[in-house]
Amino acid sequence: MNELAPLTRVYPVLATAPPQQSVRPPRTAGFRLPFRLAWRQLRHEPARLAAALSGVVFATLLIFMQIGFKNALFDSAVLVQNSLRADLFLMHRTTEALWRSASFPRARLAQALALPEVERVTPLYVANLPWKNPETGLNRTLLLFGVDPTARLLGFHGLDDAAWDAITRPDTILFDERGKPEFGPIRSLLAQGSFFGELNRKRVEVVGTFGLGATFSSESNAIASETTFWRIASGRNPAQVDVGAIMLKPGADVAAAKRALQALLPDDVIVFSRPELAQFERNYWAKVAPIGFIFGLGVAIGLVVGCVIVYQILFSDISRHLGEYATLKAMGYTNGYLARVVMSAALVLAVLGFIPGLVLSLGLYEIASAKIFIPLHMTIPRALFVFALIFAMCVVSGLIAIRKLRDADPADMFR
Amino acid sequence: MNAVEIRGLSHRYGTGPTALTVLHDLDLVIPAGEIVLLTGPSGSGKTTLLTLIGALRAVQAGSCRVLGTELAKADERTRVALRRRIGFIFQHHNLLGFLTARENVAMALELDPDLDEKERLARAEAMLHAVGLADKVDAYPAMLSGGQRQRVAIARALVHEPGLILADEPTAALDSKTGHETMALLQKLAKERGRTVFIVTHDPRIHDIADRIVAMEDGQLVQPATH
Numbered sequence: 191m192n193e194l195a196p197l198t199r200v201y202p203v204l205a206t207a208p209p210q211q212s213v214r215p216p217r218t219a220g221f222r223l224p225f226r227l228a229w230r231q232l233r234h235e236p237a238r239l240a241a242a243l244s245g246v247v248f249a250t251l252l253i254f255m256q257i258g259f260k261n262a263l264f265d266s267a268v269l270v271q272n273s274l275r276a277d278l279f280l281m282h283r284t285t286e287a288l289w290r291s292a293s294f295p296r297a298r299l300a301q302a303l304a305l306p307e308v309e310r311v312t313p314l315y316v317a318n319l320p321w322k323n324p325e326t327g328l329n330r331t332l333l334l335f336g337v338d339p340t341a342r343l344l345g346f347h348g349l350d351d352a353a354w355d356a357i358t359r360p361d362t363i364l365f366d367e368r369g370k371p372e373f374g375p376i377r378s379l380l381a382q383g384s385f386f387g388e389l390n391r392k393r394v395e396v397v398g399t400f401g402l403g404a405t406f407s408s409e410s411n412a413i414a415s416e417t418t419f420w421r422i423a424s425g426r427n428p429a430q431v432d433v434g435a436i437m438l439k440p441g442a443d444v445a446a447a448k449r450a451l452q453a454l455l456p457d458d459v460i461v462f463s464r465p466e467l468a469q470f471e472r473n474y475w476a477k478v479a480p481i482g483f484i485f486g487l488g489v490a491i492g493l494v495v496g497c498v499i500v501y502q503i504l505f506s507d508i509s510r511h512l513g514e515y516a517t518l519k520a521m522g523y524t525n526g527y528l529a530r531v532v533m534s535a536a537l538v539l540a541v542l543g544f545i546p547g548l549v550l551s552l553g554l555y556e557i558a559s560a561k562i563f564i565p566l567h568m569t570i571p572r573a574l575f576v577f578a579l580i581f582a583m584c585v586v587s588g589l590i591a592i593r594k595l596r597d598a599d600p601a602d603m604f605r
Numbered sequence: 606m607n608a609v610e611i612r613g614l615s616h617r618y619g620t621g622p623t624a625l626t627v628l629h630d631l632d633l634v635i636p637a638g639e640i641v642l643l644t645g646p647s648g649s650g651k652t653t654l655l656t657l658i659g660a661l662r663a664v665q666a667g668s669c670r671v672l673g674t675e676l677a678k679a680d681e682r683t684r685v686a687l688r689r690r691i692g693f694i695f696q697h698h699n700l701l702g703f704l705t706a707r708e709n710v711a712m713a714l715e716l717d718p719d720l721d722e723k724e725r726l727a728r729a730e731a732m733l734h735a736v737g738l739a740d741k742v743d744a745y746p747a748m749l750s751g752g753q754r755q756r757v758a759i760a761r762a763l764v765h766e767p768g769l770i771l772a773d774e775p776t777a778a779l780d781s782k783t784g785h786e787t788m789a790l791l792q793k794l795a796k797e798r799g800r801t802v803f804i805v806t807h808d809p810r811i812h813d814i815a816d817r818i819v820a821m822e823d824g825q826l827v828q829p830a831t832h
Contacts, residue, residue, distance in 0.1 A: 223715050234703030517699040520661060522689030522716050600688075601661040 246543020
């Protein structure tokens with residue numbers, strides 16, 4: 191003990207080198223231990239974890255709302271199209287969407303009858319007209335459908351034989367009971383029997399209801415017979431129709447009939463099958479109207495904001511614990527192991543932030559459906575899709591933050 | 606068998622005319638089981654020597670053989686593997702603040718895939734008993750005194766039975782009494798287990814724990830100051 195060696199230089203005494211010990215190469219540990227380390231680190235500072243999670247919750251909420259509104263828009267935009275009971279449809283070449291359709295000559299429908307597969311044809315008229323709220327006297331625009339009541343073309347909820355029969359009388363309409371409340375307490379007024387109202391400054395009798403609901407193109411709807419429609423929508427030429435509905439004989443080949451019709455008819459009209467009609471309307475909202483783009487942008491902004499917040503948290507966690515990370519490197523932990531720690535933290539943030547985000551979104555979906563009458567539906571594929579986005583967001587943030595790990599130089603731990 | 610064998614080791618920082626040579630053609634042998642203390646003024650190159658032995662820096666010139674592994678021209682993979690067989694004690698304890706004393710010590714064992722969690726915690730706890738912290742196994746570093754933290758660090762450096770323990774100014778953050786107690790503890794544990802220890806220090810009060818003292822000046826080993 192306490193033996194001091196007064197050497198000017200310490201000379202090696204061994205002539206032969208010791209046998210090379212086998213050095214076990216660093217084995218790749220699994221994800222379990224890095225994950226546990228990340229979790230312990232996050233858990234140790236609950237306030238910071240809460241701050242990080244609130245960022246993820248916010249991003250989740252924002253994305254759910256944007257996607258919810260976007261899909262509600264698309265669903266509601268094709269509600270009418272999906273309720274039409276016909277096989278093929280004619281629309282004018284320049285029509286962009288149902289609510290702003292360009293009309294075409296009614297004669298095209300008569301021409302279509304020449305095709306042997308066609309059983310019958312019926313026209314559909316649409317017009318945006320002001321309805322005067324019977325209680326407040328305020329005008330609000332609704333979408334009026336004019337259709338032959340005997341054709342049973344519209345398949346909206348609540349349209350039974352009695353309702354169709356009721357509007358065969360002149361100057362009567364059916365009113366959308368799922369429309370916005372600004373149109374008046376239609377249902378309670380009808381409880382005392384039919385009542386009179388003012389549509390496009392014409393006196394009409396409301397004799398029944400149906401259920402369609404507000405869409406992005408109309409806040410409420412009404413149905414009238416063709417003759418009533420022409421009287422209310424003054425200035426409309428009965429010989430010009432907006433949509434032509436074609437019912438084929440049972441067993442007819444829809445695709446073949448469509449091709450035959452398109453060849454038969456002048457090219458001022460386009461022939462659509464029902465799925466094509468719905469897709470056409472969808473495309474309008476997604477592409478022609480900037481709405482699809484706006485909601486897409488909303489999703490992107492939610493992701494960017496979430497990325498920035500998660501990155502900030504991960505980056506500052508690494509920066510504040512740079513000494514600890516360098517210590518672990520000195521102890522033989524690999525960069526890959528520490529990268530897995532960071533990615534585990536990102537995963538924890540994604541999962542723990544997504545769950546409350548999902549719950550809050552469900553609540554907001556309920557509120558949106560009840561208060562603004564735009565039905566938002568949470569579906570499992572949508573929830574999975576948003577989780578995938580949030581997860582990707584956290585992974586990207588983690589990958590960017592990992593670059594900071596290179597600053598953790600174990601040699602710096604000795605100074 | 607020697608734990609460390611250094612021959613003709615040179616090291617410089619930077620390149621060209623501004624390059625600073627910190628180690629000049631150094632030779633040093635540390636036999637297994639010996640406690641060697643390296644002293645010298647700041648800037649003499651002793652920390653550089655420590656980081657080279659600890660496989661934390663790439664060897665530039667000469668031979669540096671640690672625990673049988675030649676570090677000249679060794680790749681990062683080899684160096685990481687070697688570091689796992691070394692116990693490090695830092696100037697500041699460098700414990701992970703979010704882990705308890707036991708979990709901190711067990712971190713040195715988590716790189717060994719042959720151990721399960723139960724075994725790791727048992728060995729960590731036994732090591733904490735050995736450094737006199739039986740009642741602090743579940744304490745976080747923030748709840749411990751400076752001396753207790755450094756003792757946890759010693760437990761962490763010893764628990765995976767390393768062939769070599771490297772310490773850099775281990776008493777710098779401690780008062781003289783605690784510093785000496787801590788180093789005496791390290792000496793006792795190292796001797797009981799036959800571990801090799803290499804300590805870089807300024808602190809003359811801990812010279813008595815060394816088997817041998819080596820002094821360094823301007824990148825060369827010289828005769829140590831007299832005692």
